[in-house]
Amino acid sequence: MENKNRDPQKSITGAIILILIGVVFLVKRLNLIEIQNWWALFILIPAISSLSNLIQDLRRGISMTAVIAQGILGAIFPAAIAAMLLFNLSWEKFWPIFIILAGFSLLLTGFLPAGKGLESLIQTIQPWLISSGLAVILTGSLFFVQTINFFNINKFVPNWWGLPILVAAMGGVIAAYFSFKADKKTKTGINLLAALILSIPGFFAILGIQANLVFPLLIIAIGMVLIITFINQK
Numbered sequence: 001m002e003n004k005n006r007d008p009q010k011s012i013t014g015a016i017i018l019i020l021i022g023v024v025f026l027v028k029r030l031n032l033i034e035i036q037n038w039w040a041l042f043i044l045i046p047a048i049s050s051l052s053n054l055i056q057d058l059r060r061g062i063s064m065t066a067v068i069a070q071g072i073l074g075a076i077f078p079a080a081i082a083a084m085l086l087f088n089l090s091w092e093k094f095w096p097i098f099i100i101l102a103g104f105s106l107l108l109t110g111f112l113p114a115g116k117g118l119e120s121l122i123q124t125i126q127p128w129l130i131s132s133g134l135a136v137i138l139t140g141s142l143f144f145v146q147t148i149n150f151f152n153i154n155k156f157v158p159n160w161w162g163l164p165i166l167v168a169a170m171g172g173v174i175a176a177y178f179s180f181k182a183d184k185k186t187k188t189g190i191n192l193l194a195a196l197i198l199s200i201p202g203f204f205a206i207l208g209i210q211a212n213l214v215f216p217l218l219i220i221a222i223g224m225v226l227i228i229t230f231i232n233q234k
Contacts, residue, residue: 016048017041024086040085043078050074069112073105093147099140107133127178131171135164162205169199 024038054071080097083089110129142160145151153160172195179187203209 016052017045020044020048036088037085040082043082043085047075047078047082069105069108072108076101076104094144096140096143096147099143100137101140103133103136103138103140105133106130106136109133125175127174128168128171131174132168135168138167139164157206159205159208162202165202165205166199169195169202171195172198 021041024041028038050071054075077098080101084091084094106129110126110133112126139161142153142163146153157163172191176188176191176195179185179191
């Protein structure tokens with residue numbers, strides 16, 4: 001007797017895997033694209049499974065949650081590794097892609113809606129997660145354009161690593177703005193202070209300022225933030 005309770009999701013996942021295997025062997029036989037390490041297709045199995053789960057959740061009308069975000073990330077990382085192996089891409093040139101994907105995971109986490117548990121915790125640091133994700137994506141992108149010899153940013157900004165630091169620090173400024181609007185003076189001061197401390201090395205790197213000036217300027221900056229915080233509390 002036919003099993004009517006058979007999970008269609010597993011059937012779809014298996015069918016997609018079979019189609020991919022067939023396509024790879026067909027392309028290999030026709031010599032259309034040079035494909036090596038065909039066994040890397042098996043790395044795609046968890047990616048296809050995660051993608052199938054994601055499609056089912058979206059069809060059921062489930063909004064973005066930590067589980068769905070995990071499903072997206074569970075698909076893109078194995079897919080990237082499999083692509084590197086299948087097309088025999090140089091790890092020496094394409095390793096920054098994984099930094100970009102790590103940044104994307106942070107960025108995606110930062111856009112999770114408010115909720116209970118993990119989502120509630122994420123909401124409190126949402127601006128920091130988004131800015132950190134953008135900073136990591138920028139870092140990976142700048143590495144990538146150099147490893148593939150597309151653009152040499154060192155000619156224009158020798159200490160370019162300061163740029164992602166400034167992007168990450170913007171999360172503190174945005175978080176401070178929302179805290180100030182919510183009349184949370186302590187959180188406003190903490191976020192401003194954290195943003196300031198984080199941004200100083202970035203500014204110094206880009207401007208090429210001597211490192212021995214960091215400490216006195218940092219003390220001045222902390223004092224200014226404390227003054228602003230005390231004034232706002234009155």
